[in-house]
Amino acid sequence: MNSNLICFLTIARRETTRIFRIWVQTLLPPVITMTLYFIxxxxxxxxQLRAVNGYDYxxxxxxxxxxxxIITNSYTNTVSSFFSTKFQRNIEELLVSPTPNGVIILGYxxxxxxxxMSVGFLVSLVSLFFVRLPLHNVFYILLFAFLTSFVFSLAGMINGIFAxxxxxxxxxxxxxxxxxTYLGxxxxxxxxLPEFWQAVSKANPIIYMVDGFRYGFLGTSDINxxxxxAMLIFFGITLFSVTLYLLKKGIGIRS
Amino acid sequence: MMNEMRAALSIFDLTKTYSSGLAALKGVTLEVRQGEFFGLLGPNGAGKTTIIGIITSLVNKSGGSVKVFGIDIDQDFAAAKRLIGVVPQEFNFSIFEKVQDIVCQQAGYYGIARAEALVRSEKYLKKLGLWNKRNVAARELSGGMKRRLMIARGLVHEPKLLILDEPTAGVDVELRRGMWDFLAELNRAGRTIILTTHYLEEAEVLCNQIAIIAGGRIIENTNKRELLRKLDKETFILDSKAPIASILPLEDASFTLIDSTTIEATFGKKQSLNRVFEHLNSQDIIVESMRNKANRLEELFMAMVEE
Known part of the structure; x- marks a missing residue:
């Protein structure tokens, strides 16, 4: 097996083990919070509300x-995990090794x-107790979930680097x-919304993620x-490049 | 070229100035040959950890060059890193992870497949007496066990050059001796070892080549025998059988009474011990026991660093 692939799998395995080891902190709270939202x-x-875009509320x-x-948990995971490895200094285990920076990023x-995605899946299961969601286009559902969690994991990592x-x-x-997210x-x-606030809302990148994901279920959308x-791919590439640059420069991790 | 081939580590004119303006290294040039047990000694803040940080990529250098087995870290740091194992001064593992997981993960970061990592982690955890703790979270280990865990982790990818930064700090005497035996065995097996330590006895016992760094500069770099030859005076503590009122002076020697039965005696290396004892005997002072005030290297180290 390629050594970079082994490095990637090692980090990914460690990160995944951490998530499931402390599931009471990582998986359970968001499920409870979202259940309350549903209720x-x-x-x-x-x-008490009328239908929105032809679907009940x-x-x-x-x-x-x-x-x-998905957004909150992807972000929270990388920011807390990366900062924790900095705080405990076990980030040095990776830095002294020949693991390329790109592989470190991909692992986290x-x-x-x-x-x-795990929390997204669990919340989806919870939603089944409240509503029977149609599945208009599974490809878009998975694509938006994948790209959004990718983008917000990267954003969390950048936060972790600077923290x-x-x-x-x-x-x-x-x-x-x-x-x-609340305004998304x-x-x-x-x-x-009035036209002016619609235009303002379109400056919020999260609206594209929510809208596209919703399209996958309901088949209706406010935005193309x-x-x-395209925006998610752009954000993904940009944030990955920024993270790579920060690691290469050693910002926040090397003196 | 031949010289480079024999060098495990070549450092040339290495400088480091931190963003705070602190010049930690002011042009360090050093060579560690393959198979050596090399001691890097110096007071706190001398630059030892900065050198190790640069070699292992935790610190960005300001200038100079570093080659590991002829590989320039500016050209191919990844290849150089594969040859280095490092045991840092401070604990730097996740305290929540299990002992064997920590070692296996480190192997994974070096591209070693999990099946092989499991075999190697077993080998080194057994050698370091941690095998029965393999499923214990690292936070539950004692200080000495944590140090040994870091050694196992530093060895799991079987590096040709092992760098240990104060590996026995806070370790009890018995355990420290055990670790010395282990490190000496690694060195005999052909591994080059660089050791920084505060215990100069440790350096005297283990190292065959010693460099002393102070204020970011190498002030001495020679083999241990040569270094100890520079020691021209030694101080001993003598315990007298009976209380002493005073001691008559002796040429090329000095005596200080610490208390009524304890004498601090300093004399030149060429001074015969027999002559000192005859001198004391002539005053009816019977020496019951004697010991070095400090380890020999420590005396020399203090003299050099104070200069």
């Missing part, structure tokens, strides 16, 4: 909630994606990702789905 917004409030928000779980990203203390790993999720069309269709795919 409160879907059942209690949603039953529960069916409309379910893909958005699944995507929200694999962990973020496993957690993001110097534990506070630094929660600033971006709290002040950037959560607001963007999870709970409403942007077509309901291929634009969403």
């Amino acid at each position: 409160i917004f879907g059942s209690f409030i949603g039953s 529960m069916a409309f928000i379910a893909p958005g909630l699944i995507m929200m779980a 990203i694999a962990g973020g994606m496993v957690r993001g 110097k203390k534990f506070d630094d790993i929660s600033i971006i999720p709290t002040f950037v990702i959560t607001p963007l 069309g999870v709970f409403y269709s942007i077509s309901l 789905v291929l634009t969403g795919v």
